[in-house]
Amino acid sequence: MAGKKRETVIVFGGGLVGSLLALFLGRRGYRVDVYEKRPDIRYTTIEEARSINLALSDRGWNALRALGLEDEVKDVGLPMYARAMHDIEGNLTYQPYGKEGQAIYSVTRFSLNKRLVSIAAQMPNVYYHFNARINSVNLKRKEAHVTNLLNTEDEYNAGADYIFGADGAFSNIRSSMQRSDRFDYQQFYIEHGYKEFHLNPNEANDWALENDKLHIWPRGTFMMIALPNPDKSFTCTLFFPFNGPLSFESIKTKEQVSEFFQTYFKDLVGIMPDHADQYFRNPTSSLVTVKCFPWVMNNVALIGDAAHAIVPFFGQGMNCGFEDCFTLDQLVEQEGTLEAALPKYQLSRKKSADAIADLALANFIEMRDSVGNPRFLLRKKIEAGFHRLFPEQWIPMYTQVTFSNVPYEDALASGRLQDHYLSQIMEVPGIDKAELTDAYLTQLWSDFVAEGRKL
């Protein structure tokens, strides 16, 4: 941008996606002002923040790597190589996430966010404004109306060449856009809410469960999961219906909570003695999916959850938001300006975001129900065998989403085709008892997949 006035960008939201975006755009030479309604996270302790775990996988790492930050954030994550399923008696079965060595990383939102803010704020052309809430945006004038939350009398307008809403699922920037003509918008909640439980280290001050697995207690209509933290605790999350015969609504007393844990999470009762207290102390939150279009109006743009909030069951919310930033940066490189990149950004990412939103909803059923089913595990074994024997021709959909940068919509499409083949294979007489030798798998492959044969 030599010889030209430096263009300015306002990013609303200094969370994970907003900070990553500031890093990418700062590196491109824009003046970036980040407005964040919360206090400066660099002077906040983890006790003051809500602990939420995220699963960082390849798309997220890819964006961090592009900024040279892979090593800088590596130590905030713990690798998880497999799902560990806890049945109702406490017995464990395992299902690897990928090939040997492939892992998703349990990351504490707070730690990663703090790291990204610290790095971004060091750039000479990136400025953070904390305790500053953007209330609305004037799309025509490209001006944001800001309230200083330390002194709410202090309100002002801030203008820029570009404004980004990285302000999450309940984005104020998006609310301003929603009032425009011809803005398509959808928000819907699933019937389940969630509640977090903290699982302390055991008496030997070690993790109370295997720390290199993502733990699941699949119970059909609901489930518990647990992700390890670096401090040797786990964050457990119960996904449970709001209403109905067995639900947040139906469990009202400490006795009912204890009975519920005793029945469904027997192996947690001993290691989490305060589960009933936590049930009443910790909030119950809802799970929303948001879809909208357009994402870009007059150089005001949405990114991350503000553009596409999804349910957490594929562990892709942050990864998708990071990929938004990475793709946008690639397009700026390709098109020369942010202005030229934005229309391409929304077209490319809208398709991907819609696909991962649908995949995330579908994966809830897999996690809470299918993973507890022996036929499902057999299916996954056949799939893994195909992937091993025909690595170029069969890449499991889960692998495409989690361990590659294939567009989500392409992963969704091949997943549907794979489902079609696997459903046919699962009808083969005796498949339940068959030994999955290479020869047998190769025969299945040539009968069903290579030929595209219909039963």
Add this chain to the structure above:
Amino acid sequence: MAGKKRETVIVFGGGLVGSLLALFLGRRGYRVDVYEKRPDIRYTTIEEARSINLALSDRGWNALRALGLEDEVKDVGLPMYARAMHDIEGNLTYQPYGKEGQAIYSVTRFSLNKRLVSIAAQMPNVYYHFNARINSVNLKRKEAHVTNLLNTEDEYNAGADYIFGADGAFSNIRSSMQRSDRFDYQQFYIEHGYKEFHLNPNEANDWALENDKLHIWPRGTFMMIALPNPDKSFTCTLFFPFNGPLSFESIKTKEQVSEFFQTYFKDLVGIMPDHADQYFRNPTSSLVTVKCFPWVMNNVALIGDAAHAIVPFFGQGMNCGFEDCFTLDQLVEQEGTLEAALPKYQLSRKKSADAIADLALANFIEMRDSVGNPRFLLRKKIEAGFHRLFPEQWIPMYTQVTFSNVPYEDALASGRLQDHYLSQIMEVPGIDKAELTDAYLTQLWSDFVAEGRKL
């Protein structure tokens, strides 16, 4: 409500649905305060208002009849007994809406609204507040925040036992509800917008087209329609894509407008000489569908377009809103109180509103495309024959929606079944040339419908 404090209701929106609701609830003894942001319509002339035509049909009449208002509004409508299709050369074909004597009524929104306000405002317990905009609602406190638009410094809170949002497709009450947890919401626009044209009376001061028909110029991807007004003019509406090779975007000069009319609406050119001026003078508007749930939160409720904005292609927007009021009133009768009626109201009407929203979107394709197709007209003739011969067993879906009070969702379900049978019948060899005698129709009936036979 003898011996009890009179319960209070705030209705936001003094339009058609808000005023009808005030009439129903006023009659039940509630104190009703209607807040309307526009000036008092009783002192407004039609020139100051935008002229919009509506089609009043049985569901609307049914609600008016329940209030004893059938005769009071009869003179604001003109009956239309058939669709008159104008082909590209100006040739006409006709398709009756129902049986002989069945008609839908072209009504000027302004006249009907004025009539309803005049009647409602005469009730001793109904109070209208004009130039009063409700900005938001505090759902917990059941309090509306109101601005007096004649003096915008004058803002106040108004509380009531019940608050209704009858404030249309862009409802402020709904916006307040949308910010609540677990509120499902969707708004989406179709690719077409609309523009109105005024067709003056002819030189003999008579209607320039037959005044007892709804006129359609079906052109595949777009269409014009015309509805008669009591002053012997017509209101024509062009439904046309916003973008694309032939669209509002592509037609930019007066010459292009004239060429467009000359090509597609030849028979309008002579009788509407100022069509090009009107094209540039009159606004282009968009068409939104809104779906949401819940409609009721803590005795704050949505009704009419605020709960379920639909596209206008089935002519059911107002009729559906009037049926909302009628159903709610019936439920108050049945349940004893408005509080007990509201949960049943939302469950019953949500299903119906979703069904008519989908039917209205589908009917656009019928109107703009199918009605110009001889095979579609044949299909309609076979259907009319079945209805004549087996009047209890076959009631066309259009008739169920327009000339009955069958729930919309039931009409949708039988329409799907009818489509299934008719699609099979249309594949009978020689059906295009067959004479539709009673004997032949009876044979078709027994072969395809009575047996539920599959081809």
